[in-house]
Amino acid sequence: MILLSLKPGNRARIEPWKTVPESSLLRCQEMGLLPGVEIEFIRRAPLGSPVEIRINDFHLVLQEEIASYIEVTLI
Template sequence: MVDVACPRGVARRLMEMGLLPGTRVRVVRVAPLGDPIELRLRGYSLSIRRREAAGVRLGDVREAAAVAAAEAIS
């Protein structure tokens, strides 16, 4: 996972649940109508709403590490 770009309260909640930059995330399944979405991360499953998932930016693990390092510097 690269970044969480949601409204502040939603972003905080997602990060408290383990969605942090650099975390490996796998989409397990999406419900038939697209809501909720089941993710696998840090050894557990997490289901989130489509509107929450829309703010989660996934990318290459190296990209996530670079973003996290840049944020730590600034």
């Protein structure tokens, strides 16, 4: 499943990269969006983008385009 399909409050683990374009891969890695990392989906903006997630004790806001590439598994 992709990160965008999560609902507020869902917790998930990021899966190994398969579909992230090279142009976005480095940016994702810099933000800590690495395979195996656990996240919590916080909310989606009213018009769909951006989305807010929590990793450990900090919040990230991601563009819908980047979030659509990130595959996750519910935990």
